[in-house]
Amino acid sequence: MSPLSPDLFPALTEAQADPDGPGAHRPALRFGDRSLTYGELAATASPLAARVAEAGRIAVWATPTLETAVAVVAALLAGVPAVPLNPKSGESELGHIVSDSAPTLVLAAPGTQLPPALGALERVDIDINVDVDVRGTGTASPAVGAPALIVYTSGTTGPPKGAVIPRRAIATTLDALADAWQWTGDDVLVHGLPLFHVHGLILGILGPLRRGGSVRHLGRFETAGVTRELSEGATMLFGVPTMYHRIAETLPDDPALAKALARARLLVSGSAALPVHDHERIAEATGRRVIERYGMTETLMNTSVRADGEPRAGTVGVPLPGVELRLTEEDGTTAVEAYDGETVGEIQVRGPNLFTEYLNRPEATAAAFTEDGWFRTGDMAVRDPDGYVRIVGRKATDLIKSGGYKIGAGEIENALLEHPGVREAAVTGEPDADLGERIVAWIVPADPQSPPTVDELADHVARRLAPHKRPRVVHHLDALPRNDMGKIMKRALTHD
Known part of the structure; x- marks a missing residue:
């Protein structure tokens, strides 16, 4: 059709x-x-x-x-x-x-x-x-x-x-x-x-109905419900990172959940980046890899890891059929041509998947698009040599300019989450007289009585990424502020 x-x-x-x-x-x-x-x-x-x-x-x-x-x-x-x-x-x-x-x-x-x-x-x-x-x-x-x-x-x-x-x-x-x-x-x-x-309505309800398939909604997410439905014939699971984190935490003590997830044809995460650590824990326990996709309210879905492609952790795959995607420099018009996994640009998209306008907001609608019709997502990304897109953060809150480098907070957060002493992590920038901005890590420690030190985390990140991406300041928290979808609300991260 x-x-x-x-x-x-x-x-x-x-x-x-x-x-x-x-x-x-x-x-x-x-x-x-x-x-x-x-x-x-x-x-x-x-x-x-x-x-x-x-x-x-x-x-x-x-x-x-x-x-x-x-x-x-x-x-x-x-x-x-x-x-x-x-x-x-x-x-x-x-x-x-x-x-x-x-x-x-x-x-x-x-x-x-x-x-x-x-x-x-x-x-x-x-x-x-x-x-x-x-x-x-x-x-x-x-x-x-x-x-x-x-x-x-x-x-x-x-x-x-x-x-x-x-x-x-x-x-x-x-x-x-x-x-x-x-x-x-x-x-x-x-x-x-x-x-x-x-995510929940268009993909989760209208998606199965358009295909002529079916959907089983749990009402409220719980791992027992996931086990039950996947054990009784469900083939796909959609979730957000907080859900998959709960799954990853539960798997070591729940062999029935691991067996059920192993039966699934497709495990999909979206709405925010799924930490690489959770990817690996789920893959190790189930033999199945979660795939990620990337979209927004205004654009619906832009990219995805394909079912017949490589389910590479930390990426949102390639542009979907019909979607044009480009990265641009800070001026919003100069294209970033590099496919080197390092050069950061803002994602702009064009295609039939886009919204038509912000209701009653013609000025906001006009500002959201370039003159030649590209939608400015405000998301920052890099592209790997094979075209896979990796989101590194939001332009407004996650692009850190430090020591002459443009750094995406997302890759530092993933590196921090690989440290055994870190349960949750968020990264922001704050003014620095020498660097322009310094990298700040907000950490929920795995053991509040023995949190990792700033030097320990800085060395950990420097070894995995590069020295200029190491955090210079670390704050320890009991929990990170999140919205209903599990996204970290970075504007709420402040310190005295």
């Missing part, structure tokens, strides 16, 4: 057309002990799609439930843009998102208590009713460039911005991943990710 087809879910369309056909009985969604076949999903989502078809724009209270998946599918069937709302958002953030996106309805699971910020919206409860005959109901056929989702960014540099994601971007990203990961309708995905962002 063409990636530009407006039909995002051909298996669901087939089930609508023939509720008694074999495709209608294939499993589609499972959350805990609740599940829907494709026929049942059609019976549930189609009436809801008809209910919201004239709504203009809808909000979805995106709890990790069957109802959220049905609501988003219904919105896409109706051709109505959906705004997934993070249930953990504070009142001010929710108020901003509702005011900015101006939905007319909010969809929620029955019995869910919604916060006051949503009080002015008409509420529609999501009714899981599988006894509806949907023959002849049909679905909307919006243009491939029509908005499908409005996903709000994390707002680290101001109020969250609504990235308008067209249907084209969803289709092309999921089809490119199908090519890279050899993803088919026979695959069964297991994950426990939230459903208000790209």
